[in-house]
Amino acid sequence: QVQLVESGGGLVQAGGSLRLSCVAPGRTFSDNTMGWFRQAAGKAREFVAAIDWLGTNTAYADSVKDRFIISRNKVKNTLDLHMGSLKLEDTAVYYCAACSVCVSLQRSPVQYDHWGQGTQVTVSS
Secondary structure (H helix, E strand, C coil): CCCEEEECCEEEECCCCEEEEEECCCCCCCCCEEEEEEECCCCCCEEEEEECCCCCCEEECCCCCCCEEEEEECCCCEEEEEECCCCHHHCEEEEEEEECCCCCCCCCHHHCCEEECCEEEEEEC
């Protein structure tokens, strides 16, 4: 399995911004659909954003649309999530994921077969 590593989480005030990054040390996921998911305490893991292998098509959850931007750098082999106008309800552990068999953008976490360990994002008032 491709091991993914997230970074960039932390504590931020409501209205602030954070950038999460994801890398796959020693491996490439340049041909994979990639996604970000999050899981708040006591809740199920939910879709945040996805990007296709070319980086030209993206999808967002309604709750983050117009606030978050997913992007990838195929040369650097990185995946980013730029989060702006953060709200208290954005507090969660954020996970990077890769789908090795997806031919289109997928929102269901069961479609993704490679995951990182997650990075905590906490938004305070």
